[in-house]
Amino acid sequence: MRENKFKEAYLTRSMRRVNCIEVEILCQEVNRLRGARVKGIYQEGSKLSIYLKSAEIVKNLVIFPGEIFYLSNYEPKKEVSNFCLQLRKYLLSSILIGCEQINFERIVRLRFFKANEFNLFLEFIPRGNVVLCDSNFLILAKLYTQTFKDREIREGKIYKLPPSRGGFPQTFQEFVRRVRTERGEIVRALALQFPLGKFAEKLLELCGIDKHLSSTQLPEELLEKLFHKLNELITKAKKLEIAPGVFENSELEFSAFREEGFRAFETLSEAIEYCMLREERRMQEKIIQAERERIKRILEDLTKRREELLHNSKKLREVANKIMWNLEYFKQILIGLDEARRRYSLQEINRKISELDFVERVEGDGIIIQINHFSFKLRFGEDPYLIAERLFTSAKRFEDKLKKVEQKIKEFEEKLKHVDEIEIPSPTPIKFSRKEWFEKFRWFRSSEGFLVIAGKDASQNELIFKKYLEPNDLVLHAEIKGSPLVVIKNGKIAGESTIAEAANFTACFSRAWKINVVPRVYWVYREQVKKLGSFPLGSFSIEGTKHFIEGIELKLAISFEEINGRYRVVYGPENSIKKFGRYVVVIPGKRRKEELAREILKLLKVELSLDELITALPGEAEIGDKVL
CATH class of the missing domain: 2.30.310.10 (ibrinogen binding protein from staphylococcus aureus domain)
Structure with missing residues (x-):
């Protein structure tokens, strides 16, 4: 299914x-x-x-x-x-x-x-x-x-709201005017003038007003009662002071108002979702039952067909065997009756053959034989053996069809078994796991175990500088517009491999990736990074010596790790990612991030967030290498 x-x-x-x-x-x-x-x-x-x-x-x-x-x-x-x-x-x-x-x-x-x-x-x-x-x-x-x-x-046009019914009336006079505009029952007037739906009936019930009363003749004091009640309910709605519920005996009936026979929920969203899931399950059960009944009907037809084929093949074999067992008898009958029809009329012969076994009647060109309620003609001059052979052949054809039908029956019995075993899938609850503080940024752990973080945009660069940059950290930057602020936490004690990996990371997430040009990347100490009041968001000045790093490549490895029961995407220079086993290396290219992320997802063969994979890519790219 x-x-x-x-x-x-x-x-x-x-x-x-x-x-x-x-x-x-x-x-x-x-x-x-x-x-x-x-x-x-x-x-x-x-x-x-x-x-x-x-x-x-x-x-x-x-x-x-x-x-x-x-x-x-x-x-x-x-x-x-x-x-x-x-x-x-x-x-x-x-x-x-x-x-x-x-x-x-x-x-x-x-x-x-x-x-x-x-x-x-x-x-x-x-x-x-x-x-x-x-x-x-x-x-x-x-x-x-x-x-x-x-x-x-349409794209490029200015959005205009649909024609309004006038919204909620700000004054009682406007409310009265709009209600009186509609002729007929008050419940209809409320539903048409204000998008209340079934709630119009509830509103009238709360006010103790008969819903069938005329809108044009309803006394003004009752209209005032309605107006104030509606105002009161809207105020409660805005403050979330209305208790929603679900009517248990209805397939899809939720309400903003909890009452007798209703199951209580904390929020209206929960009440709606309960209805949705219940209705979804009912529809799925209905589909399963329809499939079950369809297969049963097919099995019933196939079973009848099997019985017919079995009956026909069995009967034909019985008749053919009778002929073979009585071959001489049938030959003699043919010869004798052939001679008799030369001397007597068919009427005379048929009156005298009642004592002959298997003979039903004689016709001008042969004899009608009946065996086990099965009739067939033996023609004068015809060999009964050939008749038996044809019957055996016909029986074999029925038996071949029978085998196919039995195979079909087995297939549909398996399908029925599968349908009976179907468990309706339950939706997957959202799992909320608090992330590490650094997961809001771009980050990786170097091959030496040092945490490296980078801002995704100017505001994150600013945040890193103000909140997360500490005296023992090293700061990296590329000499190209659009470079992230990259920080090696406790970088003062990091080795050359960590600094080289952080430099590659800096280059990959700078504008250099887009234009496929390797930039110059340097590192400095925390105290060399200054922020002046006139500088724009995410911009800084560097004082003192810049330490440039050689051997930079525009290559990024992407893999995954399991943490707190979930898989998360990890990415960084290849040396830092090798420890995770399976990974894919990307280089600058022309493939869209979404398209490439989907391919990486297939290559890694684990359930990862597509959005996380897209975020991990510096820009348009190609797959350069893979270790799977």
Whole structure:
């Protein structure tokens, strides 16, 4: 049974769209992750996942455009689409700075920062979309290209919000006007004027108002009660003071309000995920049962076919054997009846043959023989032996078909056994393991065991200088624009091999890799590095003698190690990586980082983070060597 049947079940099931109150609650839950970095972006069918990680928490932000979003405690499937690659270009390693609901609509704005601010708009309306914009709302990437009467979703266009229903009314008078605009039941008016969905019924229930009352005739005091209750609930939603739950007797019914018959959850995201996983399991069980029944139907048909073939082959052999055992008898019957038909009419002969064994009737050209309820014709002048031989041949053909059918039965019995043994896969919980302080930087341990760290950008260079640079450290830098600040911790006692390895590391992660030119790299003591107030972020001055290193190569080795139950990517000069056994060496080239990372992942044959591998690569590269 194909594995992707499970995936299809998960991505095609029906889901109800979130209402405006739930959107507000979910936005506030996401805001708890402000400051988290985007560590991965994946897409499985219509399901988009943004992997968020902070120092204290890791969550997977799951988005079904046009339907629902929530924070998941489970790992995303590591599948990547072209849209993911576009999002990664701008958002990978960015910081989440906020999540907000737009104008009480089912529109969410996620704000990220990485050198510049980016806005990711999530639309949970019919034909909903996911749109990435810059700080000026210029569209950089979109899930779907769309053209409407009043807006166009396309790269290079300015993003416009969908037409608003007016948002939440700021005054009671506006609330009354909009409710009165809709004719019919009050529940319908609330659902149409405000994106409340099923929550409109709950709101009326909380106010003790009959949902069937006319919106145009509802007394003003009841409308005022509704207005204040809705205001109260929105305030509670913003403060996350609403207790969500799941109705246990429903397949996919969660609610922002816990009540009788509901299972309680701490967050609305947890309630939604519980429903999702329960529905996913139900759909998978349904697929397994359908497959089981399909195989059983096939087995039933094959069993009937086997019985038919067995019956036919057995009967033909019995008849053929009867002929062979009574060969002389049939020859004499043919001769005798052939002579009789020359003297008597067929009617006369047929009246007199009742005493003859096996003879059913006589015809003009032969005799109809019946053996074991099987009838066939022996023609006058024909050898009965040839008839028996033909019957044996026919029986053999049936037996050959029988063998094939029996083989098919075995195959489908094995398939049925396999289906019965299928265990529905459970999602993988997110494992949170606190990383070492230096893992936020580029780093490696030299062949002598010294820790070497390097800034990934100007802000990290600044951070290393201010927080992690100590008196016993050595500092390395390349004489080329775009060089990282590289530090050998306790480098004053390091040997020449460590300094040489750190120099190679410095060169590889400088601009020299991109232009494939070996730069000059030097080391200095901690006290030689100065920061003047006029210097830009991540820039420093060097006082005194610079110690230049010879024999630098633009080569980087990539491997892995197991730490705290997880595999992490390690990379550095080849001499420092040899101790890990299997590794791949890369050199400057023209292959894209993502493409090359996927090949390295296959070569190393362990489960590693694709994002970590991409981060390990200095830029476009080629595989220079491999030790596997």
